[in-house]
Amino acid sequence: MSGxxxxxxxxxxxxxxxxxxxxxxxxxxxxxxxVPVTGKxxxxxxxxxxxxxxxxRVSKDGYTARPESLDLVVALNPGTYAxxxxxxxxxxxxxxxxxxxxxxxxxxxxIDVLGIPFGEMCAEAFTGDRERTxxxxxxxxxxxxxxxxxxxxxxxxxxxxxxxxxPKLLDSNFRALHMGYDYAREHFSSPLPxxxxxxxxxxxxxxxxxxxxSALGCVWGGATVGAWYPITPATSLMxxxxxxxxxxxxxxxxxxxxxxxxxxxxxxxAAGMVIGAGWAGARAFTSTSGPGISLMQEFIGLAYYTEIPxxxxxxxxxxxxxxxxxxxxxxxxxxIAYASHGDTKHIMLFPADPGECFTMAMQAxxxxxxFQTPVFVVxxxxxxxxxxxxxxxxxxxxxxxxxxxxxxxxxxxxLPRFSRYLATNGDGVAARTLPGVGAxxxxxxxxxxxxRHAAYxxxxxxxxxxxxxxxxxxxxxxxxxxxPILRIASxxxxxxxxxxxxxxIGGCNAAVVEAVDRLRDRGMRCDYLRIRGFxxxxxxxxxxxxxxxxxxxxxxxxxxxxxxxxxETGIARDRxxxxxxxxxEPLTAGVVVAAVSQHFAGVPx
Amino acid sequence: xxxIAKPPVRHPGLQKNALGLTRRDYEGAMSTLCxxxxxxxxxxxxxxxxxxxxxxxxxxxxxxxxxxxSKTTAxxxxxxxxxNAVHGxxxxxxxxxxxxxxxxxxxxxxxxxxxLSIGLGQLCHxxxxxxxxxxxxENNGVYGLTKGQFSASADVGSTAKRGEPxxxxxxDPVLLALSLGATFVARxxxxxxxxxxxxxxxxxAHNGFALVDVISPCVSFNDHEGSTKSYRYTxxxxxxxxxxxxxxxxREITAQSAEGTAMSVTxxxxxxxxxxxxxxxxxxxxxxAAYAYVRHAQERGEIATGLLYLDERGFEMHASNRTxxxxxxxxxxxxxxxxxxxxxxxxxxxx
Ligand SMILES: Cc1ncc(C[n+]2csc(CCOP(=O)(O)OP(=O)(O)O)c2C)c(N)n1
Ligand code: SF4
Ligand SMILES: [Mg+2]
Numbered sequence: 001m002s003g004x005x006x007x008x009x010x011x012x013x014x015x016x017x018x019x020x021x022x023x024x025x026x027x028x029x030x031x032x033x034x035v036p037v038t039g040k041x042x043x044x045x046x047x048x049x050x051x052x053x054x055x056x057r058v059s060k061d062g063y064t065a066r067p068e069s070l071d072l073v074v075a076l077n078p079g080t081y082a083x084x085x086x087x088x089x090x091x092x093x094x095x096x097x098x099x100x101x102x103x104x105x106x107x108x109x110x111i112d113v114l115g116i117p118f119g120e121m122c123a124e125a126f127t128g129d130r131e132r133t134x135x136x137x138x139x140x141x142x143x144x145x146x147x148x149x150x151x152x153x154x155x156x157x158x159x160x161x162x163x164x165x166x167p168k169l170l171d172s173n174f175r176a177l178h179m180g181y182d183y184a185r186e187h188f189s190s191p192l193p194x195x196x197x198x199x200x201x202x203x204x205x206x207x208x209x210x211x212x213x214s215a216l217g218c219v220w221g222g223a224t225v226g227a228w229y230p231i232t233p234a235t236s237l238m239x240x241x242x243x244x245x246x247x248x249x250x251x252x253x254x255x256x257x258x259x260x261x262x263x264x265x266x267x268x269x270a271a272g273m274v275i276g277a278g279w280a281g282a283r284a285f286t287s288t289s290g291p292g293i294s295l296m297q298e299f300i301g302l303a304y305y306t307e308i309p310x311x312x313x314x315x316x317x318x319x320x321x322x323x324x325x326x327x328x329x330x331x332x333x334x335x336i337a338y339a340s341h342g343d344t345k346h347i348m349l350f351p352a353d354p355g356e357c358f359t360m361a362m363q364a365x366x367x368x369x370x371f372q373t374p375v376f377v378v379x380x381x382x383x384x385x386x387x388x389x390x391x392x393x394x395x396x397x398x399x400x401x402x403x404x405x406x407x408x409x410x411x412x413x414x415l416p417r418f419s420r421y422l423a424t425n426g427d428g429v430a431a432r433t434l435p436g437v438g439a440x441x442x443x444x445x446x447x448x449x450x451x452r453h454a455a456y457x458x459x460x461x462x463x464x465x466x467x468x469x470x471x472x473x474x475x476x477x478x479x480x481x482x483x484p485i486l487r488i489a490s491x492x493x494x495x496x497x498x499x500x501x502x503x504x505i506g507g508c509n510a511a512v513v514e515a516v517d518r519l520r521d522r523g524m525r526c527d528y529l530r531i532r533g534f535x536x537x538x539x540x541x542x543x544x545x546x547x548x549x550x551x552x553x554x555x556x557x558x559x560x561x562x563x564x565x566x567x568e569t570g571i572a573r574d575r576x577x578x579x580x581x582x583x584x585e586p587l588t589a590g591v592v593v594a595a596v597s598q599h600f601a602g603v604p605x
Numbered sequence: 606x607x608x609i610a611k612p613p614v615r616h617p618g619l620q621k622n623a624l625g626l627t628r629r630d631y632e633g634a635m636s637t638l639c640x641x642x643x644x645x646x647x648x649x650x651x652x653x654x655x656x657x658x659x660x661x662x663x664x665x666x667x668x669x670x671x672x673x674x675s676k677t678t679a680x681x682x683x684x685x686x687x688x689n690a691v692h693g694x695x696x697x698x699x700x701x702x703x704x705x706x707x708x709x710x711x712x713x714x715x716x717x718x719x720x721l722s723i724g725l726g727q728l729c730h731x732x733x734x735x736x737x738x739x740x741x742x743e744n745n746g747v748y749g750l751t752k753g754q755f756s757a758s759a760d761v762g763s764t765a766k767r768g769e770p771x772x773x774x775x776x777d778p779v780l781l782a783l784s785l786g787a788t789f790v791a792r793x794x795x796x797x798x799x800x801x802x803x804x805x806x807x808x809x810a811h812n813g814f815a816l817v818d819v820i821s822p823c824v825s826f827n828d829h830e831g832s833t834k835s836y837r838y839t840x841x842x843x844x845x846x847x848x849x850x851x852x853x854x855x856r857e858i859t860a861q862s863a864e865g866t867a868m869s870v871t872x873x874x875x876x877x878x879x880x881x882x883x884x885x886x887x888x889x890x891x892x893x894a895a896y897a898y899v900r901h902a903q904e905r906g907e908i909a910t911g912l913l914y915l916d917e918r919g920f921e922m923h924a925s926n927r928t929x930x931x932x933x934x935x936x937x938x939x940x941x942x943x944x945x946x947x948x949x950x951x952x953x954x955x956x
Contacts, residue, residue, distance in 0.1 A: 206955035224933040260704040265730040269697035276701025281934040435686035446689040
């Protein structure tokens with residue numbers, strides 16, 4: 001790494017100092033220069049005062065995983081100086097605010113330390129603590145623009161878009177930007193050896209976070225009821241849904257809303273509301289994270305057993321209990337797959353980026369109605385809250401939602417008798433009716449034992465008939481969840497020998513794609529299967545069977561995906577080697593490359 | 606639980622309501638509750654209320670939690686969709702259903718365990734939200750279905766099966782609802798149809814959350830001497846001579862009260878409970894006065910019944926939300942999905 005359009009940097013500040021807009025400005029400017037870029041926000045579970053970092057990776061090759069080494073670190077938080085200095089790669093740069101004398105912690109052999117008196121400059125140029133603090137961020141953006149050769153016209157244009165209607169703010173932002181820019185130009189040889197050059201690789205793409213994308217999928221997919229209880233990192237999903245519903249679903253003249261969002265008293269209630277709405281015939285969803293999933297368990301079982309469509313977005317965060325709410329993980333897989341007591345199994349979709357959050361949100365709404373069951377979109381904090389460069393989401397106006405088997409009053413009239421839990425064909429799905437349909441279509445929904453006619457039962461055979469059909473139904477869903485994506489090694493790779501297999505899901509994808517390329521460059525032949533849905537389609541089993549050695553990459557301590565694979569496919573567990581990363585930060589390609597290499601070097605990975 | 610034919614219901618001949626339906630058309634599956642259970646009396650009152658209100662059964666949805674009381678949704682209006690949810694969480698399911706389809710009439714049946722312990726939070730928040738729901742709390746002071754543990758409405762000093770007295774102060778759903786801003790608060794007695802039916806009808810008509818606390822004696826699990834909502838059952842004796850699951854067949858208790866007077870009702874075990882029905886001319890529109898009235902009755906050892914508080918304007922979730930009048934389930938997809946052009950335009954903001 002490190003070269004033209006190929007470098008990474010990190011900005012360390014204190015939470016609550018308003019650096020987000022400066023960071024977005026930098027990232028978007030790079031994007032508009034046509035250069036692939038991703039940003040990762042590493043933030044604390046706190047409103048003000050704790051350290052926060054923003055990492056930006058520029059990659060001409062389009063890699064979007066978290067960078068492994070940092071070419072430059074901006075250290076604006078004295079509390080993390082030591083950590084920030086340590087993060088700079090040998091030969092890299094550290095940029096700090098030289099308003100105050102340089103602390104000893106900031107020096108390190110083999111790196112260049114650049115000081116710019118941001119604080120002093122802003123204190124002289126601006127008034128008021130708030131303004132000075134906020135503009136200090138724009139000043140460092142200006143300096144980085146000089147050091148990285150970011151096109152100032154592009155930045156200026158963005159500032160104009162942002163502050164066009166507030167000339168005073170625009171003016172002070174411009175001044176701060178140029179102060180930082182000019183200082184860097186005058187004092188350092190700018191640009192640095194690694195910097196930007198215009199490219200044409202971002203056309204047809206957008207910068208989008210997964211929670212916004214999921215929310216858009218729900219708006220476009222026709223969801224009308226959202227119920228939720230705030231929790232990081234899922235909150236911004238429902239907030240985005242609310243925002244876009246305000247824009248697209250509210251009658252401009254009357255103010256009337258074609259949606260209903262309920263902020264529930266807790267996650268139990270949120271789940272109950274989604275189930276009630278699904279029962280009544282609306283497309284409904286909730287957004288939550290691990291602790292919420294724990295609370296929803298009983299209701300999930302109810303929806304499964306009573307066969308009610310419900311969509312759950314789990315934006316996973318790290319750890320049991322409260323854990324690390326602002327860190328990412330993939331550690332809810334097992335608790336979702338068989339959520340709730342009794343025999344259950346649930347459909348899961350695993351988006352790997354915001355683009356898939358958009359499409360899978362719609363697929364989840366369809367699958368929930370088609371199979372009349374809870375469907376989980378299992379995302380994570382990294383996907384949900386960070387801005388990713390993705391292909392522009394598109395909409396096909398011919399899209400027709402799959403509302404599943406819902407009988408109208410006329411349909412019911414044609415039947416000799418309506419039996420809610422009697423499937424009439426092989427897919428195991430029994431037609432339902434919605435409340436209000438008419439007397440003949442009425443039935444009683446109960447979580448207690450019921451027979452095919454929805455009548456109460458404690459009879460062994462009648463009970464088993466229903467739960468056996470449920471099993472068939474969910475098993476059949478394996479052919480309807482998004483198919484795995486397979487990247488088979490080809491001779492063109494130049495790699496040799498029998499292929500190793502790598503399996504991953506969701507947010508690991510970006511790092512694994514990059515790792516696979518690097519392993520192939522080293523002459524290792526590898527096939528990569530990215531699983532996108534559960535129950536696992538048969539192609540997953542085929543892949544495991546076809547490969548002597550399979551690595552399962554995931555972000556949790558216990559190898560939950562590996563366990564699920566072993567449980568569900570019958571593949572011997574010892575054929576599957578775990579590559580685990582669970583510290584809470586997004587995965588890097590290096591972790592995967594190192595683990596695979598060590599495995600073959602005979603060193604335990 | 607054994608299946609016992611429910612007490613005979615009086616059929617008013619083949620009399621029809623405005624929809625041409627007889628009262629029978631509002632009945633449900635055969636009750637499996639204990640003979641004489643107060644809950645069956647409430648069921649019967651609900652049947653009459655819906656019938657007299659000319660509500661088409663299929664335009665109503667019956668919601669409940671878990672408990673003997675919550676089972677009763679199966680025992681009326683078989684032509685309505687019904688939903689027996691999880692313990693204490695009916696309000697959230699009803700909220701979701703109502704959010705999706707506001708055009709149905711929702712009735713929720715719960716018990717004192719379902720409402721005041723495990724489901725207390727959901728009850729409170731459904732009230733705060735102004736969910737349009739007739740909420741019938743069949744209150745017997747015990748957990749019937751799990752065989753007689755105290756509920757949170759049991760009075761201090763009442764004694765449980767094994768004789769240990771309840772020391773924790775009760776939660777009074779009426780006072781609770783009043784303090785949470787409910788716009789319809791009433792209490793009645795399962796055996797007093799003359800009072801209960803009109804209250805249920807008024808609750809069905811209310812535009813918002815209508816709480817009806819119905820004292821509904823459990824014939825099987827109470828020997829709380831002096832309890833305000835149960836009979837003292839001569840368990841000492843019965844336990845000696847009968848298997849523990851022996852439930853004697855009993856007749857439902859009925860009583861008609863007169864406005865403004867105190868009424869003593871003799872329970873199966875011979876104990877009495879005193880109800881005081883609100884006077885003619887009682888003003889139910891003053892929340893503070895209603896609160897004081899209920900408290901004073903309590904101090905006298907009486908249970909205030911009747912329509913205790915009413916704000917006729919109601920308070921309703923969809924009105925606060927400004928939801929379209931068309932039920933959301935009936936809004937066509939084409940008008941829900943902003944479509945291709947809108948997405949293309951929106952995406953311009955993300956670059
Ligand atoms: C989560 C859960 N915990 C416990 C139970 C067991 N349970 C069933 S009904 C009930 C109490 C019902 O009491 P109440 O609501 O007063 O109804 P009643 O039977 O007295 O009419 C309990 C504790 C359950 N069904 N679910
Ligand atoms: S146990 Fe009590 S509440 Fe339950 S059915 Fe019997 S009498 Fe009614
Ligand atoms: Mg009870």
